[in-house]
Amino acid sequence: MIKAEYNVVAVMSGTSLDGVDIIHTVFSYDGDWNFKIFNAETRKYSNKWKNLLSSLVNRSLEELKEIDINYSKYLATEIQNFIDNHKIINIDFVSSHGHTALHQPDKGLTYQIGNNQVFANILQQKVICDFRVQDVEYNGQGAPLVPIGDKLLFHDYNYCLNLGGFANISFEENNERIAYDICPVNIVLNHYASKLNLEYDNHGNLASTGKLRSELLEKLNQLEFYKKPAPKSLGLEWVKMYVFPLIDNYNLSVEDTLRTFTEHIAIQISKVLKGKMTNTLITGGGAYNDFLIDGLKLKSESKILIPNNEIIEFKEALVFGLLGVLKDRNEINCLKSVTGAIKDHSSGKILFPNL
Incomplete structure (x- = not known):
C-alpha cells in the first residue's frame, strides 16, 4: 500500500x-x-x-x-x-x-x-x-546506490561526496544523476594506521607529520582506474591487487604512507569538484579527517560543507532506508x-x- x-x-x-x-x-x-x-x-x-x-x-x-x-x-x-x-x-x-x-x-x-x-x-x-x-x-x-538519496533528500547541494572506505560522488549533469567511485580512502588509510595498532589516523594527525613521497604519489595517480569513464566502482579486491602492493613496494614509514596517500585522495577528488559557485556536502568518516579536508579546501574550487555529526555518520544508512521505501x-x-x-x-x- x-x-x-x-x-x-x-x-x-x-x-x-x-x-x-x-x-x-x-x-x-x-x-x-x-x-x-x-x-x-x-x-x-x-x-x-x-x-x-x-x-x-x-x-x-x-x-x-x-x-x-x-x-x-x-x-x-x-x-x-x-x-x-x-x-x-x-x-x-x-x-x-x-x-x-x-x-x-x-x-x-x-x-x-x-x-x-x-x-x-x-x-x-x-x-x-x-x-x-x-x-x-x-x-x-x-554501485553506487546512494545517489538516488542524494537526488531526493539532498538536492540543495551541487555535489554529494561520501568519504568512507572509498570516496564516491554524485551530482546532476544534463538532467541526469551521475555518480561513481573516485578513489579509495579509509580502506587504505585505516589499513596502514592499523600497523601502529590504531583503528584510524585521528583527524589525519599522523599523516600531517609524514613526508610527501612524490614518486609513489605519481605512481598512484597513474593507476588505470582513474582514466576510465564513469560509471565505475571500486572494491577491496582492486585495492588488494593494485594499491597495497604498489605502496608496500616503497617500504615507507606509516606516516609517510599516510601523508602521500592523503595527498593522492585530495588530488583525485579535486579533479571532480569544479566551479567556484558550487557547494559540496561531505559525509562519511573521512569528514573528520581534518588534514584531508584542509587539502581538499586548498585544491578544489567548490565550497566544502561539513554537516552535523548525525548526517556525517549515518547518511548512507538513511539512504538505504529510502531505497527500502522506494x-x-x-x-x-x-x-x-x-x-x-x-x-x-x-x-x-x-x-x-x-x-
Whole structure:
C-alpha cells in the first residue's frame, strides 16, 4: 500500500569496517521526500567479525553462504537490541544494505551477506535488502546506490561526496544523476594506521607529520582506474591487487604512507569538484579527517560543507532506508545513469518472516 509516511529501521555496513550503522527514521512524502532521524547508533564489530569480514574476498562461495547465514543472525540480533533499547514500535520494515562480500560487476558477480531468510525470521519483521544483485543482472555496476538519496533528500547541494572506505560522488549533469567511485580512502588509510595498532589516523594527525613521497604519489595517480569513464566502482579486491602492493613496494614509514596517500585522495577528488559557485556536502568518516579536508579546501574550487555529526555518520544508512521505501512502493531506486544498467529499476528483495 502506498503511504505518505514510513517508520523504518535502516542498516548499513561499509567497507571500512567501522561497525554496523543502525538508525530509526521516519520518511514522509508531500511532493518532496523528507526525513527525521530519531535514534542512531554504530555498533562496533568485534575483532572476530572484523577479521572475518576483511577476509571475505578469499573465501569460496560455499564458505560465503555459511557466513551469510551467521552474519544474518548477527545483524538480526544487533537490530533487535537496538529496537528494544529505544522502545521502537510499529515499524513498517527494516531496510538493510548487508555487507559486501564479493563485488566484481564486470564478471556479473556481486554478493551481499546478511540477506538470508533467517534475518527476517529472527526479527519477525518485514525486511527489504539485497539491493545490488538485480542491477548487476541488468548489466549495471551494482554501485553506487546512494545517489538516488542524494537526488531526493539532498538536492540543495551541487555535489554529494561520501568519504568512507572509498570516496564516491554524485551530482546532476544534463538532467541526469551521475555518480561513481573516485578513489579509495579509509580502506587504505585505516589499513596502514592499523600497523601502529590504531583503528584510524585521528583527524589525519599522523599523516600531517609524514613526508610527501612524490614518486609513489605519481605512481598512484597513474593507476588505470582513474582514466576510465564513469560509471565505475571500486572494491577491496582492486585495492588488494593494485594499491597495497604498489605502496608496500616503497617500504615507507606509516606516516609517510599516510601523508602521500592523503595527498593522492585530495588530488583525485579535486579533479571532480569544479566551479567556484558550487557547494559540496561531505559525509562519511573521512569528514573528520581534518588534514584531508584542509587539502581538499586548498585544491578544489567548490565550497566544502561539513554537516552535523548525525548526517556525517549515518547518511548512507538513511539512504538505504529510502531505497527500502522506494522498493516497497515499487518506485525507481536504482538509476541507469549511475550504474550503467540497461534501465532504471526498483531494486532489492523483500523478505517476510516465516511465522
